[in-house]
Amino acid sequence: MEPAVIGARLASSVVSPLIRKLFLNGVPGAGLVDRPVRVSRLVSFRGEQRTLSDKEMHKIAEELVTRAVQATGAEQLPSYEVRAVTNAVASSLRVLGTLDMDDVQAVHLGHMELARQLRSMSPTAVLGLSADAVELHASVLNTACLHILNFFTQRSAFVPRTLVEQSRSLEELTRKIDSLITRVPSPADSLFEKRYSRYITDKHGKLSIFGLDLSQGPENWLLDVAYLSLDAVGDTTGVLPTRLSADQVLAAHNRVLLRGVAGSGKTTLVQWLAISTTRPNQLDLFGLVPFVLPLRTLTRGGAKLPAPDEFLSAVDCPIAALQPAGWFDHVLRTGRGLILIDGIDEIPEDDRNDARRWLQELISTYPENRWLVTSRPSAVREHWLNGDGFVEADLAPMSRDNIADFVIRWHQATGISDQYAHELLRAVRVKQDLGRLATNPLMCGLICALHQDRRGYLPEGRKEIYDAALSMLLFRRDRERGVYKPGSIRIGEAHHIQLIQKLAYWMIRNGRSEMDRADAVNLLAQALPTMPKVAEQGTAEEIYRHLLIRTGLLREPSVQSMDFIHRTFQDYLGAKAAVEGLDFDFLIANAHLDQWEDVIRMAVAHSRLTERTRLLTGIIRRDNVTPHGMNRLHLLAAACLEHATELDPEVRAEVQQRAGALIPPRTADQARALIEVGPVVLDLLPYPPEAPPAEKCPADEWDVGERSDEKKAAEQRAADEAYFTVLAATRIATDAAIDVLARYRSYHDLRVRNELARAWSRFDTSIYGQEVIAHLDTKDLYFPVSNPAELQAISSFGGRPQIKIVGDFNAVDLLNGCRRTQLTHLWLSSEIGGSWWWLQELPYLYSLTIETSLPHLDVSPLALVLPLREIRLPRGVAVSGMHTLLPHMEVVRMRQEAE
Template sequence: MGVLATAAVKLGETLVKLACEAATGSKAAGEVAGGLTAVLGGHGVGKLDQRRARRQLETVADTVAGRVMTRYGAEFRGLDEESRAVVVEAVAEAFQALPPLTELVLAASCRPERLAARVRQLTGDLLRGRYFGRAETDLYELLLDTACAEVTQICQGLHGLANLAVPEVLRQLSGLAEEVRAAPVRALAAATEAGEARFARTYREFVADELAEADLDCDRLTRTSRRYPLAAAYLARSVHWQGSPVAVTALLSHSRLLLTGPCGAGKTTLLRWLFTGIARRGLAGFEHLVPFYLPLHHYTDRTPRLDDLITALGQDIAAEMPSGWVQRQLREGDSLVLLNGLDEVPSAHRRVVLDWIEKLCAKFSRATVVLASRPDPTLPGWAAGAGFTVAELAPMNPAEAHQFIQRWHAAVLVRLVDPAERAWVVKCERRLLDALAGCHALRVLAANPLTCALMCALHRDRLVRLPDSWVDLLRMITEILVDERDRVRGIVDELPAPREERLRVLADLAYWMSSQDITRAKPAELLDRVAHASGTQLASTDPARLVRGLAERTGLVRLDAEGGLTFPSPVLRDYLVSREVVAGNYVRALARAAHRLDLHQLVLMVAAQLTGDRAAELVATLSREAAENSACSARQLLVNACEYRPGPELSEDALAQLAIEHPAVLVDALAREPLERAVEVARLASAIQHWEALPLLARLARDGGPEVAEALRPDSRWFDPVDLRFFLPGLREDAVADKVPGGGAGD
């Protein structure tokens, strides 16, 4: 018999012996049933019946020992057999050191948890003298709970035994043996549940902080800009389900949820927030759930296993996990499984992972499973077949973007102590919000949580100065998306091309589609163009594979179900076009087409990348064409923007046309106007029927005086009431215009 088995037998015999002595009031050294044998012998009971009674009690002791071996012989795998045996012996010795058990059990009202508390109180010095480590202490506590449940049950089964006739004694002992053998009964089940509840608490405490940081996964950032407290930065947002915005927590009533969204939409952040809030029991209505988080990109060459739900974040406590604990949590339905990054699994292995998810859901139908992924043309069909509800994370609205920037800077401040650094962060927030008022590209980037956070971080780390270096910001964000984030996160790179080659292919595609006025590239034309753009370095690469890789990993392009390609971000698309214009020397052709105000941002991006004679030539060409075409006086806005000068005086008709057709152009021009013209700017900005005017209106309301406030009369019909109240909280009801000044669509 091994040392652990010997210790388990000793514990079982000790518990039965003490219970027997408590039931009979007779204490006898040696055998398990010594007390009962003495009582029966005193009543003249024959040796045969005494042996029958003794065997019944020995069976009870053996059953208890067997249960200890079954339950704790395989758990706490970090402890060897001898260490576990020492713990079992320690529990037996603790019971041997107790005063008469009858008094303790009665004082505890036959409740195991009360008895366990009293035993701990009486034997605390013995435990401290053992100098157990954490694992040994946890095992001791679990065994003590189990032992108290066992001995309480046995005492109840033996109650009044000394006053019964021999047949009744044997019958009662037989019933007790069967009851103990058939367990765990109520008391033992309570001890088992207490042990599992204790591990659940340990698990929650251990993993609660594992996902409590937001991480931008960008090596070029400082530590405090890259990682910051999620709780301080998180902005609660709605998801779109069946065409309507709903809180994501409302969708957790659906036991199967597929959460989609483009690159940077906030899927990982949302899952981290859910996990951390539930682990800390801080998410109202979901305190009972046990959360599990599995980053799927770790499983590039094998299928995930159930144990991975623990080891993904709790590797150091996995050895303490009760056998089958994960399965029981999933089976009982008090669990939330968060599976992140299906799109990060290599495409050849993705079907295997989806099959595993389906089997997981089928086997544990009561568990709630949330799967997050970038859009994939095949996913809606799979989700319908697998019973998943589909919801999408939409871009942030203007008010959300503004709040996001405020919360990001507040989160960075949490860990800063140096007064100068704190003052710089406060200044950065103010400067960035002001920059949004006068730069269309920044306003668009702010709608995406990832690009908004990168904008905040790069600006705070002085890597870009906004708004002046906004094109440098676009370059950095594009490079980060193309390959930097995946490399930092350890995601398998399936693309054969280095960064510059990927950027060249993307820029060629963007320029081709823009020059041909194509918003969606058809599959056949797309693949021909990619094959043409790939050059010698990628000549052997399958164009379809390259396009799929760029779509799945960069987020700069998107494929639909038919294989057509689009650029989801117009600003980043235009930046890629501008790279190709500069590299291919298409500047003159662009300047000649600059009468199209939809090319306004593109021209500015090209101008920012030119230096010396090429920059001067572009401005001269634009100025010459503006002078030759006085009817298109708005073109002078573009010339001034290239030279960072205020905009020119425009007629009321030209302003009204700009406000309707190209609001971003007019907003950026008005934002460059000097403070002396604030009243007129406020009047003109109020006429713009577009959300892009809101940051400028907010800046005017903050910095202007009473006259400016009086001139702010936006038409409420063109704005979301929530956005309007957020940006202009002090706006009086009677200050809202009934129609757009200067005419336009509001008439």
Template sequence: MIAGGVADLVVAVLGEGQGSGVLLGLNLVLTARHVADGSGVVEVIHPSSRRPVECEVIWADEVLDAALLRAESAVISAEHAAPLGRPRVGRVALASPLSHCQIVGFPQIQRYGDQGDDLEYEQYRGTVLPMAGRMRNVLVCELDVPAADERGSEVSPLAGLSGAPVFAGAVLLGVVTQVPRSRSHFRIEAAPIDAAMTSVRRIRWNPTFEEITDVHPKDELFEARYAKDLAAQYRKTEIFGIEELGRTESRWDLDTAYLSLEAEAATPDGRPEARPSAQRIESLLKTRPRALLRGQAGAGKTTLVWWLAAHAANGTLNMKLAQLNGLVPFVIPMREVYARGGRFPAVSELLSAGRVISDDAPEGWAGRVLEAGRGLLLVDGLDEVPPEEREKARRWLSALLDRYPETRCLATVRPDAVEEDWLRSEGFTELTLLPMSDEDIQSFVTAWHNAARLEAERVYDAHRCGDERQLLTSLEQDLAHQLRQNPALRDLARTPLLCAVICALHRRRRGLLPTTRWSLYRAALAMLLGGRDAARGVPHPDDISLDSDEQHALLQRLAIWLVRTEQQQMTHEQATQQLDLAMRDMSQIRTQTTPERALRFLVARSGLLQERTDDAIQFIHRTFQDFLAAKEFHESGYVLELLNHGGDEAWRDVIVLAVGHATRTDAQLLIERLVQFGDVVEGREEKWYLHVLAAQCATSLLSLDAALMEVVRGRVRALLPPQNHSEAGDIASLAAWAVELLPGPGEKDGFGEYIVEALTRIRTADARQKLKQFALHPGIDVGVPIALGWIHQPAEEYAREVLADSGIYSLYVQNSSQLAQLPHLEPIPSIIVDGSYTAEELDAHLPTRYVEVISLRNNRKITHLDFLRTREQLHALDLDLPVGTLDLLTALAPLPSVRRLKLNGLRDYADMSQLPRVFPGLTGLTLQLEEGAAEPPDPKVLGAEALGALFGRQLRVVVQ
């Protein structure tokens, strides 16, 4: 445990006397049985709250002298609990003495305050003796020094320590049960945690037991330093365009700049899961210990990796990802790892693979972390390994995870760089980052301008700062308006990178913005390379003066070398060699500087290159590298060279961008050849790739020979309909051009769901019109993908043009814009609302007629459920609400129409005796427990038979 420390798990237990205990969850406490035995009321108190919480004993073992308590409410707040992560537990796996252990608790003798009533921690150092209690299954600990005994006191100096945890480093081994007599307070016995948890049958807690053979005090000290280094390196991110991208000024704390992105998970057949497809990435990662995250360039993959690394190490993730707190992140940036020699890191090299400065880890530390199941492997950019080496990368990752199966892992890759299910045999779920929704774009614009206002405060005096802040506020409002009114601009802003570029250009140009991808890139490069230093009064280093065109020419040479060699970074020597070759044809540059000085200038002043400390130079983003390389292929007359790489996914963006730069003749030739290549290959996958690539090139041009365009259209039409999730995404990338090609309902049998999926990602009126045809067609059941597709479309237009009067049975509401449309969509029998909304907001927008099923998920705002009373046809409820769900329900007036009730994420069981009053017609009850929640203490008390008796009839009860 890196954050919080073992003391934060220790509580005082108050029964007949006073003892100690250890937290296993928000409301679960392990203690000694005799502390709670015979007491009418047992309470626990944590120093952070100073408020006792009443508990019940849900399990006790007389032989072990151990008991498990369930508190009626959380012992500590969620905010205090999140940094603790999951408690580490272990068993002693050797026969020789284990030194450097400790016991932390609240002995009665350790008091302070005026009345001596305030408890204080006490910490004892000791050695665990594995053989001493082996026959009795007892953990025996011998203290390094005897406990201090007040002369003349009749109370043991260890009284009150019963139930206190025994730790080996940060690993819980057991809880104290007794002090053997005649040992002069040197010897303590404890119940082993593994024996206790094996005996407990009614708790949802599945920890990894670490096999403890030694205690390494230096590990904890190093991990604390390592966490600080991770925060220093990865808690900052580049925000494009802040103060026109000054190198220092553009780095911002991820707490300010991070935007929670939406993603979707695929089922084993590659389809989106049959539930709200778009969920925040944190929700998806919570239940997926291994995930392969696909995302376009600039979609936010690397930012997510950095955010997870910085926060998990320092225990600052919120409750949704609290189980990652305290894990040890290893960031593996594949572009840098591979560039160092094409070899993937061994376990001992995982630390040096990232960018942190910690290099003094105790010997064997990384292996011990992974062996204990405490590793968080963050593999960023698998697509940045050359295609022929990616199978080696997969085998490396597979072998590492086979050796350390408890290691959590997130790997990122571009969408088509590896095939579907590439890591499924290793237990990975596939996630896909989605384009930012309209609401996310607005949130990003606000965050960007907030960062710019903070920068103004840092840079300017009070008067200038006030003017600049006022200007930024005005610009923010204007940009928000433009994004709402201009669909083309809004579609350009679907990734964090391009949204930031738009914000920066809008600020620089005072509102004049490009409307195509190519013009956006060109304008961004012009902003970076032209006049920035002069405008800010920055002198040229070493008297070098390179204008925008000259910088472009040099950077293009570096970019094309990286693309041709399929590398993502270069050494100083490689960069200077390429600049030397370029400058042989640029006499005006060679006369004023050398390749080495030109490289220093570009790194320091262009804003496009960044330098790593390990002799590595790379572009700030691959998007700009590919754009400049494509421009160089055109300007140097090498466009047709791209045909040699037509079937290589890594070259796709370069090829499409090069067509945008090329002459009309070269562009037409490129597209013709791609069509021809697709005609001669036999496999559907290869044919699909080449013909869709030809279409992507064709649709990127302002004009193309009509006959050739019709050829391309015919080739794509012949491949339709799309037959999987990936193909649906490819067709959607062709936007409005593809709508007419996609078959309508009844035109072709099968694959209707993938046609609908593609159409939902094309944000045009024609696409919505076709979707409405599918919704109304009696022979095709595509209600689920049509409902899921709402998140990809403008909420009002989709509701009005597709969903209204469509006969859709179930809807997924995932933002406030969608919620506001519900009153216009009756009848919708089943409505799932995902997110936090007040009861008043739900009452205002949920239909009062026809709604039969209401599901409320991840709601942390709601304080009452009175609005349900006006939904008289409601017969099923599915609730995932804050702690106190049962209290919210039992406060309701009767709801006689409700027959099915599902309660998700329960941590405990409050009194259910009021449920028959509220739900007199209930026939089915499902209780879904969170991990760490206690199972029903006794099936006779909480089970089908008992609840059936409570309701006076047979009741189907499921505890999940």
């Protein structure tokens, strides 16, 4: 028996009629009051209007328990235990008659918390019960409370001020009931899934944060403590919100391709989504079965991508052989699967189309599941999976708040004084180069560790930071901790680097992110004869074990394979090996491949003057690639300039000139290419194009029309260039981008103004607000606000007529923060309470736009908002209450692509 899932197996048709008997059909006067009714007045088994006897109450409890035991399909409890559970359920349900809360408060509380409260108020109900019986009591009570709340939301006397909230709650509760029912495993599979759930928690419930093992802190953080919720930016289709929490992307859409640069947190997000399936408070994913499929592991040693029945064995899950026959098919056929495919970029480019076909076959066979695919931005083209129903999102760089949160939590985890944390945050704000680096969790952890290790001193550039990190990992950590003992292997820092970079470069040359353990040992065996001082200390196997255990750079994802703790270190050391081996022709020949981009950048950093000249000129003068590949090469060379501390001025000028030919961008692909290059392109982005000069009208009417068309085409090209330039700069969200974006603040095109307004949350609220937002033309432009600080800034600019709420607000905050007399158009894309009374406080509100995922919305409460003329709703939402609206009020359907 699986008591934890008993309640979920009781369908609505069984439980709802029983629950309705617990409550009165109607309460006199209940529909006339202006506040919700107390639960104690709704029950049918107490008070003057009592209609349910104790005997009938007991029969209801008996039916719930009997149905629950039957639903498990497992061995039943002894009959005396079942009777005892029935008495306990009846006793706990009677507590409803003493609850000091109203129905709306109960709905807000949630069914799990309501059940917990009923159990805590009837502690003697389960005295003397066995552990299984106690769990059965809890499960039945949880389900009863779910249906109780569902009943509350369906009451006709659920007062007008809560009607909108009623619709939302009804839909949410219905979805919860149905999803819980469909996600419960069959009795034959439940024991295995329970064990698999524990495996997922153990496997993915911890996170290695770089630098924690270099101080007094633990080597791993529990993911619950370590996880930092980052934002994702939706694509231009409008299917996903413009900006949303990355861990909610699968709540917004069932198929998502998520892009993110190295170290941005893609794999950590995959871990978080996997363990969310085991957490009851994560109802969007709870009960689904996660399959975490890192492609670098699946393709290890040239292996073929696995069929669904091989998912577990392909990732070396130790209980793979125990899965029941046909289990994977039961899971995927019923839509219970959460398939997390991590790292399209970590397999060779030639293999990615095979991976796509593999994915398409899986989706066509099992379409009803949820799918997440992650990749570096440059690994696959835009809209790569759109034909398969995927939407795209990009992990946004860490915001200032994210960085501050990470730094403070890192120092707390290591037990280091807050003084170091505050000093580091000041350094990140003051030093632009440092601030540009601290935009993802990997680099933040690295910077924290170096800052602490060096007593507050930090190197400036990326190469210097990596050099310092390697010194800290490979040499200083063991020496300063006194790890070495007589007779142990002692290898100097230079030899450490020489050995590890050989492994790194072999993996890069062979297009691998993992390496067979045996190949790694053989490669070391070939290198040891050239290093006699190292060779005399042990065999290749012993040296390998030393590097694995002591360097902190290598790890074994399985007993047969090895990889780097992060791809960034592999690229950095591989680039060093390539430069030392004078392998420049090979670097140039592979520079067009996305897997080599970071290697090329680091190779430029490692090179000397003449080597750097050879490498960069070779890249920009290649003629054996497609035009698209040539564009990438020119932009890559421009990105390398930040690492070229010394370079021939003519070479620098040629690199800048060739990159300049791609600027301004004229298409979305060109804008994305610039985004991938990063902050270095900000110096190349132009000022906005000027409008074409007015021309004299020729006499010939045909010429007039032709010139008019040419003028329109020129204006459209100029507007496109401005839009895609702004699009690129807003995605390179550094302070330096504000200067570029401020040039476009007076540009007339609505797309440009929309993009400038939408980007506010990516930058400092005050600086960006004063430099950009305050100057935007308000015509037809909704100003999105994601937090109270932005709303306050809007008010300080005199208010704006059109505002779009995209963050968490309550009605009081909104009314207090906005200029009420200025607001004529309000767009709500997030929830603000469950009633609309506060809209009456906006005296000139002409248009209200409501974004909602609910299939139904009751608009009757909006009849009280007298100034309102237009109510805009998404297509597909069923509307009721239109007959109550005043004659001047109109319901309008938004276009799907509306912004």
